[in-house]
Amino acid sequence: MPAVKKLGQQTLVFHNPPTIIASGTVVGSKEAEGPLAKTFDHVIEDPYHGEKSWERAERRLLEDAVQTALQKANLTPQDIEFFLAGDLENQTEASSLAARNLGMPYLGLFGACSTFFEGIVLASVLIDGGFAERVLVAVSSHCCTAEKQFRFPTEQGVQRSPTQSWTVTGAGAIILAAGGNGPVVTHATVGKVIDMGQGDPANFGAVMAPAATDTIVRHLQDTGRGPAEYDLVVTGDLGLVGREIASKLLEDHGYSLRDRFTDCGVLIYDPQKQDTHAGGSGCACLAVVTGGYILQQIQAGKLQRVLGVGTGALLNADSPKQGETIPGIGHAIVIERR
């Protein structure tokens, strides 16, 4: 009888779980002033990163994160079989240009701020399915490219609403392999797009909380596990507002996660000292916190099994102006210490 590779409707099981053999994280100066300062590999003080535009800077951040992960694993781009990447720039341009410069076979993804985990899901499928030995997943975001593209001209310095999050400037990369040492990815739950009618582009937490909840509940039902079987449930960028909403929604479903539940967007900044309002967001928020702090906690033995949920607000800048609400999504992975 073949091994069961699917639980319920949405959860995949990896019987030869891919190993996270290395990660690389690069952040901007604001992230380096926050509580997780010591967990990042590199800090870029100049938001232009020596380039002539923020977009080119973001592409370089992404390349830096990839090169950092490769160096840690003592590998070159030629050793990587597939490069899965995405970002928030229109047509994921930072990823396309980084893929060109790095020269690895490329599969472009768009899951907004959930993209890092969407990539890990597909990389795990490629590896556990026997199609690849080594896959690299990377994402980026940049506060200045996101602000000008989705909201107002960055230089205008428009006053921010209290529910608004701060886009993380940075990039994260991770190498998954069929063997080697490191934590492993044992399960993945692919999310559905959930839209509860929230249309405010300044409140992503409210957009994504129902999607995150739906994926967590689905994961627990599919696997037959309770929240207590995880040392930590960590979402990507719900922020303070979204975490509060998701906590309540999970309680409505009979799950009380309490201290076991946190969010990368809550962890990355100190909202009082750093004036970041609802917290961090952006593709890099999930990537630099899980690729840095969370993996380090697992490697140090402080966490044994983590359920991570990449959250994304699938926002196009013109769509709310045409009367649309904002759809949200959440993709979950289980990372275990080996």
Added chain:
Amino acid sequence: MPAVKKLGQQTLVFHNPPTIIASGTVVGSKEAEGPLAKTFDHVIEDPYHGEKSWERAERRLLEDAVQTALQKANLTPQDIEFFLAGDLENQTEASSLAARNLGMPYLGLFGACSTFFEGIVLASVLIDGGFAERVLVAVSSHCCTAEKQFRFPTEQGVQRSPTQSWTVTGAGAIILAAGGNGPVVTHATVGKVIDMGQGDPANFGAVMAPAATDTIVRHLQDTGRGPAEYDLVVTGDLGLVGREIASKLLEDHGYSLRDRFTDCGVLIYDPQKQDTHAGGSGCACLAVVTGGYILQQIQAGKLQRVLGVGTGALLNADSPKQGETIPGIGHAIVIERR
């Protein structure tokens, strides 16, 4: 000894090749006036498709193509395990909103006009890897949403350059399954991003021809096959200019494809009668021609084995203005009659 699932650096082999059990194609009025008119499932005469914006119309086209494929297979969205989709709108908004309305677990992709085949590659990996029984892949493009987003206000009617292509208005969907009747996907070659320094957003053919060539050459080298082992090699949207360049580049590599080589963008319009200059382009160009005409030719026994190469110009509207050239990509799949 386990079966070899990888040939060379970039080609995947599917030992339990996924079956294409159904496809659905929807196009606009211009496509319905072209040489392939009779091969499409549905024609939408109104570019607004009853909606208030072209973007909402494109989302509906995508949903229509999905529903058409589902109806042909006598399935509902609940029978589909994963929905893989993408489009050219910023942040692939047509796909996000369609995924919300259709309710299937969703993995968003961005490969520009190559997205349909990128989706088929990943769907085949999910199915052959044992992770899914049925996966649906769909993409869309709309002439009016693409024109305003990438070039000039659509209403302005700017004169078009002779090298420019016409974005196909339409959507295509395909259902891949672990069993059933229909042609099968036996191989996939994941492309690298190739950029030969072409920076003119009005000449996508020149952007993508080197990427298409690179993927075809890589596929033939990886598999040890010659072009004669394929009844047809068909690219996505090189158009007349790009097909000419790719033919020459392939000859430089020692491959003379001649009549065996065509392009969906060349097939879909009559350039003289329809004033479409270099031919068709857009995500839907690849999807409605391969999901319609090519599959019909295979099913009718006129083609036994086809190498299809989805081509994409990974263009962001602002990037050339910042001095960047345009990166191209090509993803190949092999479709065989069973």
